Amino acid sequence: MTQENFKSPLLTVDSVLFTIKDNSLKILLLKRKNSPFQNSWALPGGFIDVDKDGSAEDTACRKLTDKTGVTPPYLEQLNTFSSKSRDPRGWSASIAYFALIAHEETNLDVTPRNDESAQWVDVESLMDETANYQPLAFDHQQIFQFALERLKQKALYSMLPVFCLPKEFTLGEYHTLIEIILGKSIQKKTLYRRFEASNMFEETGETLATGARAAMLYRLKEDAELVNFERNLG
Amino acid sequence: MTQENFKSPLLTVDSVLFTIKDNSLKILLLKRKNSPFQNSWALPGGFIDVDKDGSAEDTACRKLTDKTGVTPPYLEQLNTFSSKSRDPRGWSASIAYFALIAHEETNLDVTPRNDESAQWVDVESLMDETANYQPLAFDHQQIFQFALERLKQKALYSMLPVFCLPKEFTLGEYHTLIEIILGKSIQKKTLYRRFEASNMFEETGETLATGARAAMLYRLKEDAELVNFERNLG
DNA sequence: CAAATAGTGTCTATCAGACAGTATTCG
DNA sequence: CGAATACTGTCTGATAGACACTATTTG
Incomplete structure (x- = not known):
């Protein structure tokens, strides 16, 4: 056949x-x-x-x-x-x-x-x-x-959504993005911990000011691999 | 076109x-x-x-x-x-x-x-x-x-592997199955906790003896939905 | 009772959630 | 200084890992 x-x-x-x-x-x-x-x-x-x-x-x-x-x-x-x-x-x-x-x-x-x-x-x-x-x-x-x-x-359980953001972005932008995707509020602290733990990003040295204290800009490291976490957010 | x-x-x-x-x-x-x-x-x-x-x-x-x-x-x-x-x-x-x-x-x-x-x-x-x-x-x-x-x-993170087992099975069989799939040892206690928490199974009332103390046989509940957990095993 | 298999009690480690506190910048 | 936004310290709670303990059955 x-x-x-x-x-x-x-x-x-x-x-x-x-x-x-x-x-x-x-x-x-x-x-x-x-x-x-x-x-x-x-x-x-x-x-x-x-x-x-x-x-x-x-x-x-x-x-x-x-x-x-x-x-x-x-x-x-x-x-x-x-x-x-x-x-x-x-x-x-x-x-x-x-x-x-x-x-x-x-x-x-x-x-x-x-x-x-x-x-x-x-x-x-x-x-x-x-x-x-x-x-x-x-x-x-x-x-x-x-x-x-x-x-x-x-x-x-992953940092995947960062690929919706431009090459340089702030933690605040990432936080907003995640809350929009999930449709609910997420503690900043939780995301910041994961962001750091992922080791996927580096500071550009530049900052972005939108009103008050300027936020640090980050970019993907050159050799960054997408990280998955062992636990889900809420 | x-x-x-x-x-x-x-x-x-x-x-x-x-x-x-x-x-x-x-x-x-x-x-x-x-x-x-x-x-x-x-x-x-x-x-x-x-x-x-x-x-x-x-x-x-x-x-x-x-x-x-x-x-x-x-x-x-x-x-x-x-x-x-x-x-x-x-x-x-x-x-x-x-x-x-x-x-x-x-x-x-x-x-x-x-x-x-x-x-x-x-x-x-x-x-x-x-x-x-x-x-x-x-x-x-x-x-x-x-x-x-x-x-x-x-x-x-799920109970999915149970579908490799026959309709009636013991917790010991499930434990062995998971260890074979993952290629490493997993604490019985951890699996038993998840098994119970999933609420997917019920006792048949029968037991299966292979040597010493007889093990309880379980089967899928009729209306059971596959459960995913929030955390991964080891 | 010893050996073997089944199953439990309970402590620790890890990390998400909560939330208050500090830091920086602008007017 | 107060307001706004950025970020940190630290406590609590849930659950996986470790492992010793009890339970049941056979010989």
């Missing part, structure tokens, strides 16, 4: 790219130009190009770089969503990726597109069924929710 | 099915009957049948049920492995699943196949490069190692 006996499913790649902007968590959405789901908002992604892409991760990276102008500092595979009904064109599978970036590092701020084809969309507005709500294309709502759960889970 | 512009990658499903047998952790391997990798050992899996399978999980389940006679009590998606080079027939992706079962519940013990086409293979022997070692087909070694890491990780 060989693959010639089988109709081939469609295979695509989609990514959920998170950032923190204007004190809220957002993901990148694109307006679809083509059928199916023409003019609906959708996750960045598309078909694998077997000539260009060595792997599905290459496809994810290529699509994200196309849209943002930069390669996200964090990208991991999320899950593959497959079914006979998720795409009206037939049996299909989408290999979904989960990525983080600082919006300041992308070109989406400096060149806001006139046609509004790409937007950072507030995660809260996507969760709120009662809002002025347009459903996302395909099963992208489900993929987004899966990604959000993963981000929340990892925020409990 | 539509999918007609793209050559379609091959899409398969493969599963890593773990069990505990003869005091060691084993996975199910099948001897390939066809090219490529004819006569090599491989993970159970194959092409998606878009007529039979509603989703990739259906494919995984169908293949495992074919081989073992039963549906595994635990099945989750692991990761999708894709590249232009993992299959000599061309660009391919395999959606890999991770499953657990008690070998006693399968028909592989009662009807050992004469042709030796299906075998429980010791995980240690697969890790040991120096042993009389035949490489697995495709990138199945890599998939297996990914699955083993996941199992070890989940053993640290």
Whole structure:
């Protein structure tokens, strides 16, 4: 029995790219130009190009770089969503990726597109069924929710969310970020302890003043490995 | 731009099915009957049948049920492995699943196949490069190692490994299982505390005697949900 | 009673949570 | 100096690790 006996499913790649902007968590959405789901908002992604892409991760990276102008500092595979009904064109599978970036590092701020084809969309507005709500294309709502759960889970036991922040950032910014992701308040002391224990960061020597006492700026160490902790936050 | 512009990658499903047998952790391997990798050992899996399978999980389940006679009590998606080079027939992706079962519940013990086409293979022997070692087909070694890491990780913070045990089991059996998976000794007390705290199990009323004092037998409660703990083991 | 296996009591170590205290900067 | 923001000291509470203790069964 060989693959010639089988109709081939469609295979695509989609990514959920998170950032923190204007004190809220957002993901990148694109307006679809083509059928199916023409003019609906959708996750960045598309078909694998077997000539260009060595792997599905290459496809994810290529699509994200196309849209943002930069390669996200964090990208991991999320899950593959497959079914006979998720795409009206037939049996299909989408290999979904989960990525983080600082919006300041992308070109989406400096060149806001006139046609509004790409937007950072507030995660809260996507969760709120009662809002002025347009459903996302395909099963992208489900993929987004899966990604959000993963981000929340990892925020409990790793330093991963720092990849939503720009290259230089303060402990206060990190604290705010974690509280936004988890949707509840977390003791500063707890985060500061973990931040130090991770040994992933170094002081830049610069400080950032926003009102009163200036906060120390930190950056990732060159050789930093992402640290996981043995316990979860509350 | 539509999918007609793209050559379609091959899409398969493969599963890593773990069990505990003869005091060691084993996975199910099948001897390939066809090219490529004819006569090599491989993970159970194959092409998606878009007529039979509603989703990739259906494919995984169908293949495992074919081989073992039963549906595994635990099945989750692991990761999708894709590249232009993992299959000599061309660009391919395999959606890999991770499953657990008690070998006693399968028909592989009662009807050992004469042709030796299906075998429980010791995980240690697969890790040991120096042993009389035949490489697995495709990138199945890599998939297996990914699955083993996941199992070890989940053993640290959840009760998941119980699905390697038969429907009725003792705390001693659970203790032995965890020590085999983690490859190190764990305090009985710690596991017993978690076992109780999980509230997932109930006494059967029966006991099992193997030498001296008889051990209480436990089974999963009907409505039991898999519990995750806030801290990792050692 | 000795040996073997099952299961418990209890102390310590670690780290998250709570929260008050000190430090720095601006007006 | 007071207000605002940044950061630290230190106590409490929860739970994993260590390990000695008790319980049950067989011979």
